[in-house]
Amino acid sequence: YCVEPEDYMNMEFELHPGSIKKLVNKNEKVIGGIVKASSYNSFGEKSEWSLGCDDYFNDEAASSICRHLGFMDGKRIPLHKKMFVDLESTLQFGWTHVSCDYSDATMMSPHCHAVEYKTAVERMLGAVCFETDVAAVECYEQPAPFNVEMEVVLPKKIGKNHMWSCGIQRGRV
Secondary structure, X not given: OOOOXXXXXXXXXXXXXXXXXXXXXXXXXXXXXXXXXXXXXXXXXXXXXXXXXOOOOOHHHHHHHHHHOOOOEEEEOOOOHHHHOOOOOOOOEEEEEEEEOOOOOOOOOOOEEEEEHHHHHHOOOOOOOOHHHEOEEXXXXXXOOEEEEOOOOOOOOOOOOOOOOOEEEEOOO
């Protein structure tokens, strides 16, 4: 995947857990929180840190951000007011509509998409983000666990072509 030098951009991410202790592991490594992002252009110029809006933010994008930070996997988590403790008050929304098509995509691949917040507002793409719309993730050192719940109801008669299925929900064990 190649781009022209003037279109080149790379991203840097940082997680801010606020005062939520479970988002910092026993080695004092931050494993979750509000996502802060900064970009670099082809000249190495770095943008200010900004926040991501959670509009259209998906688990595949969360996983990509976590892998970018050196984790194996990750998922979106609900925003909590305690995450804002000690967060710089000057941070603005920088990105919205952040999503990836696949869970193994990198944020800079053509399989991940985002719109600069300013552009989304100017083009009226439904980007009106408030403090409650900040993207947050939790990252895992191992693949994200799966919770499987299943209820089996046997019909009175089972035909020879009967199919079984169960739902799988991604989440914390």
